[in-house]
Amino acid sequence: MNDISEKRRRPVSGRARIPLDGFGFILPSLILFAAVFAVPIGYVVMFSFQTDEGASLDGYRWILDSNLFGRVLWTSVQIALLATLVSVILGYLLALFLYRLSPRKRAVGLAFVLFPFWTSILVKSYSLTVLLGREGVVNSTLGWFLGYNPELPLIFNRIGVLIGMSNHLVPFVVFPVLANLLAQDRNLGQAAAIMGASPFTIFRRVTLPLSTPAILAATLMCLIISFGFFVTPALLGGRTDVMLANLIDLFTRETLNWTVASAIAVVLLTASIVLVLALSRLTGQQKAV
Amino acid sequence: MGKRSSPSRRGIAEWLFLLLIGGIYVFLTLPSVLTIPISLGGSRSVTFPPTEFSLDLYRRFFASPVWTGSLVESLIVGAATAVLATLIGAFAAYGLARGNFIGQKLIGAILLSPILVPSIVIALGVYFYFSQMKLIGTTTGLVLAHSILTIPYVIVVLLSGLRQLDQKIETAAGIMGASPLRVFTHVVVPQLRYSLASAFLFAFLISFDETVISWFIAGTHATTLPVVMYGSLKVEVAPEIAAAATMLSLTSITIILCYAIFQKQEKSAA
Numbered sequence: 001m002n003d004i005s006e007k008r009r010r011p012v013s014g015r016a017r018i019p020l021d022g023f024g025f026i027l028p029s030l031i032l033f034a035a036v037f038a039v040p041i042g043y044v045v046m047f048s049f050q051t052d053e054g055a056s057l058d059g060y061r062w063i064l065d066s067n068l069f070g071r072v073l074w075t076s077v078q079i080a081l082l083a084t085l086v087s088v089i090l091g092y093l094l095a096l097f098l099y100r101l102s103p104r105k106r107a108v109g110l111a112f113v114l115f116p117f118w119t120s121i122l123v124k125s126y127s128l129t130v131l132l133g134r135e136g137v138v139n140s141t142l143g144w145f146l147g148y149n150p151e152l153p154l155i156f157n158r159i160g161v162l163i164g165m166s167n168h169l170v171p172f173v174v175f176p177v178l179a180n181l182l183a184q185d186r187n188l189g190q191a192a193a194i195m196g197a198s199p200f201t202i203f204r205r206v207t208l209p210l211s212t213p214a215i216l217a218a219t220l221m222c223l224i225i226s227f228g229f230f231v232t233p234a235l236l237g238g239r240t241d242v243m244l245a246n247l248i249d250l251f252t253r254e255t256l257n258w259t260v261a262s263a264i265a266v267v268l269l270t271a272s273i274v275l276v277l278a279l280s281r282l283t284g285q286q287k288a289v
Numbered sequence: 290m291g292k293r294s295s296p297s298r299r300g301i302a303e304w305l306f307l308l309l310i311g312g313i314y315v316f317l318t319l320p321s322v323l324t325i326p327i328s329l330g331g332s333r334s335v336t337f338p339p340t341e342f343s344l345d346l347y348r349r350f351f352a353s354p355v356w357t358g359s360l361v362e363s364l365i366v367g368a369a370t371a372v373l374a375t376l377i378g379a380f381a382a383y384g385l386a387r388g389n390f391i392g393q394k395l396i397g398a399i400l401l402s403p404i405l406v407p408s409i410v411i412a413l414g415v416y417f418y419f420s421q422m423k424l425i426g427t428t429t430g431l432v433l434a435h436s437i438l439t440i441p442y443v444i445v446v447l448l449s450g451l452r453q454l455d456q457k458i459e460t461a462a463g464i465m466g467a468s469p470l471r472v473f474t475h476v477v478v479p480q481l482r483y484s485l486a487s488a489f490l491f492a493f494l495i496s497f498d499e500t501v502i503s504w505f506i507a508g509t510h511a512t513t514l515p516v517v518m519y520g521s522l523k524v525e526v527a528p529e530i531a532a533a534a535t536m537l538s539l540t541s542i543t544i545i546l547c548y549a550i551f552q553k554q555e556k557s558a559a
Contacts, residue, residue, distance in 0.1 A: 022388025022469060029381035029400055029440060036433045037403060040414025047417060090313050097310045111545070112318055118541045119321040120498035122518045123534040127320035129526065130327060170317055199299065228407025230501050235522050245409035245501075252413060252505070262417075265410045276405045280398075 041269070048262035059263030069247070069264070076227055076243040079158070083165035084222035088215060090166065091173025096207075098174070099181040110178075117171035125235045128164050129155060132236075160236035165226055172225065173218040180214030181207070213282065220279040224272055244268050324538055328531035350532040355517060360536070363497055363514040366428060370435040370496035375489045377436070378443030379481075383473055385444065386451040387459070401441045408501040411437070416505040426508020434502050439492040446491065450484025451477070483555040490544045497540055 048059045063069050098109045116124065131137045132154035143149035154160060184207065192202045230245035237243075242250075244264060251261035328346050330339025350356045384390075385397050403411065415434045416425070424430035454477065462472045478485065500515040507516045514533055521527045 022384045023390045025380040025384030025388060025469075025473070026390075026396055029377045030396065032377060032433075032436065032440075033399065036415065036418075037411070037437045040411065040418040041406075042414075043417040044410060044414040090316075093306075093309060094313050094317075097306070111549070112314060114545060115541065116317050116321045118494060118545055120500075120515065120534075120537045120541070122498075122500060122515055122522065123324055123537050124320040126518070126522060126526075126530055126534050127323040127327075129522070130323065131320065167316065167320055170313070200302075224405055228409055230407075230409050231519065235519075245407060248409050248413060249504075252416065258417070261413060265413050268407055269410045272405065272407055272410075276402075279405075 044262045044265050044269070046262075047258050048266045051259050056259070059259040062260050063263055063267065072242050072244060072247045073267075075241060079161055079165065079229075079233070079241070079243060080223055080226040083162050083169060083226045084219055086162060086166040087169035087222050088173050088219055091170045091218065092177055092211075092215065094170065095174045095177035095181060096203075098178050110174075113171050113174050116167070121168055121231050122235075124167055125164055125232060128160070128167070128236060132160060132163065155236055157238045158241055160238075161233050161241050164232040164236040165229060168232065169222045169225060172221050176218050176221070177211060177214045180211045184210050213285070217279060217282055220275055220282065224275045224279070227271060227275070228268055321538060321541075324531050324534035328535040330531075346528055346532040350529045353529065355512075356514075356529055356533060359512050359514045359517040360533075362428070362431075362511055366431045366435060366511075366513060367493045367497040369428070369432045370439055371489045371493040373432060374436045374439040374443050374492040374496075375485060378440045378488065378492075379447055379478070379485060380473075381440065382444045382447035382451060383477060386448055387456075400444055403437050404441045408438075412502040412505040415502060419506050425506055426510040428511050430506050431503060431511055431513065434506060435496040435499055438499060438502065439495045442491050442495060443488040446488040447481065447484050450481050454480050483551040483558070487548050487551050490547055494541060494544045498537060 049055055049057065051058050094113065098106050098113075101109055129136075133139070134151045134153070135149070136154070138154060139149055139152055142152070154163070188206050188210075189202050192206050193199075197205065227243075228245050229243055230249070233241050233243045234246055234249075245268070248261050248264050248268070251257045251264065326339055329342055329344070331341050331343035331345045381400055385393065385400075411434070415430075419425045419430045419434075422430075424433070458480075459472050459476055462476045463469070467475065498515060499513075500519050503513045503516045504519055507513055514537070518530055518533050521530055
């Protein structure tokens with residue numbers, strides 16, 4: 001590999017940085033990204049503005065006129081917000097629990113968060129279909145207590161999607177919140193305790209306010225991931241739980257309307273970029289403090 | 290105020306908190322491990338808890354050319370992706386960590402952005418693009434697309450590895466006349482071997498589990514295990530899925546354990 005950086009010699013100086021920019025090291029990845037990431041996204045944007053007859057705004061006109069799009073967008077927003085809310089609450093509690101453990105126990109506790117994090121979403125979705133069905137584990141366990149199977153409708157509806165998505169998102173909350181809690185100055189809590197504050201008061205007045213940036217970051221992260229979700233709504237949702245990603249799939253494979261599929265993808269991408277920019281501003285502020 | 294009465298109340302609160310945490314842990318981990326007992330329960334009834342012990346589902350899995358073919362394809366794509374992503378990602382991480390060039394921050398953000406762009410958007414774009422390049426349904430196409438998705442993770446793992454290295458050694462090698470590339474291959478890579486191994490394994494795992502992009506571009510010739518699983522889960526749940534899911538789970542467990550071992554090794558080596 002004949003790098004640019006190799007051709008220019010490094011001046012003999014004590015500087016730790018690679019003086020000749022080191023751009024050559026980046027180059028292979030940039031070429032790959034241009035070819036397999038930038039160009040494809042360019043295709044999506046381009047296709048959203050053209051039909052078979054040439055340039056057109058039909059895709060976006062459809063988005064503005066169609067009831068279907070409005071409904072799916074509203075469903076996506078609702079599901080994303082609810083799944084995020086549930087995940088942030090559960091993830092925060094888990095992070096709080098891990099924070100109070102000794103480092104050794106914390107590593108074990110964290111391993112049981114990492115394991116589902118690295119498990120395929122298909123595996124989790126499949127298990128949930130076994131757990132949540134009318135004859136599933138949850139219903140039959142409840143039936144064992146109640147004496148009859150309540151046949152709660154837990155799957156192929158909104159509840160199934162929310163359970164599946166929260167299950168996937170909780171680790172994304174645990175990691176940033178735990179990092180924040182561990183970085184907090186323990187003296188503050190101790191000072192509050194000395195002055196007579198109860199553990200709950202310390203949590204409410206010291207720990208929780210100090211962890212708001214992490215909560216906000218985790219919220220944005222969950223929204224980014226859940227808004228574009230594809231697998232869970234398709235496998236655990238019902239007919240009315242179609243999200244934007246599923247609509248894109250529908251228009252690409254069934255309806256074969258690439259213009260509309262691309263226009264929806266551009267809307268989704270724009271929403272994600274806005275959320276990502278909010279996230280990067282937030283984390284930038286945190287670093288500045 | 291009320292300090293005397295609080296310990297018992299606090300005890301109850303603490304107990305409730307732990308109960309809640311236990312519940313969250315069950316909710317979080319049960320779906321990831323449940324497939325293992327299901328897969329060993331035999332094919333007559335796919336239920337939990339299993340009523341009998343049998344390897345029947347695995348026999349059926351390995352007797353089916355669709356399932357085994359997809360498993361082999363997944364292994365090939367995963368391995369090739371891991372090689373490509375680790376190689377390119379290692380260069381990129383080193384350039385980002387030690388370089389000094391225009392737009393460094395922006396380039397770093399671009400290289401990490403596939404984590405935050407919805408997979409469906411990448412999938413759609415790659416589908417259009419590969420249709421024209423005749424890469425739909427090819428192993429090459431899958432490896433290229435998966436590499437884009439895994440390189441960010443490789444870079445993150447390696448950047449944290451690079452932060453722990455003593456830069457003075459690299460500077461010394463440079464002073465003694467080693468070119469940056471030689472410093473990288475002879476000084477940095479050997480020290481970074483545990484991080485590189487972790488990055489390789491995670492790249493393999495991400496590729497091995499990847500569903501959305503593969504669903505769009507795998508075609509009929511290069512279907513991966515997740516694509517067959519997703520297709521089957523969408524229509525009618527084939528019993529072999531339990532066996533396939535267990536293989537995915539066991540791959541995750543193995544890779545996390547290896548990662549833990551590497552981290553320990555790295556610590557004891559430092």
